[in-house]
Amino acid sequence: MLAANQVPNRWTDRISPGFVVIVQIIVFVLLLASVLISNGIPPRPWVPRYAFEQVLPLWVPWAGALGGMTISLVGVARHNHEWNAPLYGVWHLLRPLLGGVSGTVAVLTLLFVLRTLEATPDNSNTTPSSIAVMVVISFVVGYREETFRELIKRVVDVILSSTEKSEPDNNLALAPAVLLIPYNGNQNGEASAYLTNIGTTELALADAAVTVTAPCTAVLADSAPMAPGDTRAITVSYPAGQAATYTGRLTVSSGGHTCVVTIRTSAVLPPAV
Numbered sequence: 001m002l003a004a005n006q007v008p009n010r011w012t013d014r015i016s017p018g019f020v021v022i023v024q025i026i027v028f029v030l031l032l033a034s035v036l037i038s039n040g041i042p043p044r045p046w047v048p049r050y051a052f053e054q055v056l057p058l059w060v061p062w063a064g065a066l067g068g069m070t071i072s073l074v075g076v077a078r079h080n081h082e083w084n085a086p087l088y089g090v091w092h093l094l095r096p097l098l099g100g101v102s103g104t105v106a107v108l109t110l111l112f113v114l115r116t117l118e119a120t121p122d123n124s125n126t127t128p129s130s131i132a133v134m135v136v137i138s139f140v141v142g143y144r145e146e147t148f149r150e151l152i153k154r155v156v157d158v159i160l161s162s163t164e165k166s167e168p169d170n171n172l173a174l175a176p177a178v179l180l181i182p183y184n185g186n187q188n189g190e191a192s193a194y195l196t197n198i199g200t201t202e203l204a205l206a207d208a209a210v211t212v213t214a215p216c217t218a219v220l221a222d223s224a225p226m227a228p229g230d231t232r233a234i235t236v237s238y239p240a241g242q243a244a245t246y247t248g249r250l251t252v253s254s255g256g257h258t259c260v261v262t263i264r265t266s267a268v269l270p271p272a273v
Contacts, residue, residue, distance in 0.1 A: 067144075171255070
C-alpha cells in the first residue's frame, strides 16, 4: 500500500480495485462471446476451425482463463480495504492469461505425461463427460496457482525417474498421437500411423493385434519381426459415403505391449447435384 505522502510514479502503482474489476468484467464478456461464436450463435461461417481442437477442446483454456478471472475477483473482494497496487496490480490483470495457460498445460500433462486422464473407449476425449472433467481441472488449476506448481513437480519427478530406466515399460510407440484422415465423402480416406520398436530387443509381430473403431479398417504393412529402431506403417482407411465427422481409436497390441492413437476426420460432404 502506498504511503499517504507518496506519489505513484509508475502506471502499475495507479491500478485500483475498481479498474481490476472492470478489466475482469471485460475478460468475462470476451469469454462469453467466444463460447457463443464457437457454438455458431449467431452463425458465422468465417470463423475457422482450429487444429488445436484435434488435441484439446477450446473449453480447456477457456475454463483456465475463467478460473484466473475468478480468483482475481475474489482477491479484490477480500483485500479491497488493504489494496497494494505495486505488489498485486499486474498480477490481477494477468490472472486470466496465466490461468488459461496453466490450465491447458495441466490438462495436457495429465493426458499425455502422467496419464491420469484416459481416453474413453468409444469417443476418445470428445465425450461430454470427459470434456467436463478437463474443464473442471483447468478451472481449478487456473484458480489455484499452488496446484499447478505441485503438478509441475510431479512431471519433473516422472521425467527424471524415466531417464533412469534401462528399458521402457512399453517397447512399442505409435505415432502420431492424433491421426487425421482427409475425407471428401466420394472416395475412401486414407492415412498412415507408424509403429516403432523403441526397445533394445527384437519384437515379434506375428501375433500382433491391430484393431480400429468401425467403419475404419487398418492394415499392418509387414508382420516380420521388428529390430530395435524399426518402423512399420499401418494404413487406416475410412470408407466413402460415411458421416463427414468421425472419431475413433487405433489399437496395436503385441508381446504384452499396447499402443493407442486417436483417429479423426472432419470434412463436409459435397452438395447433391
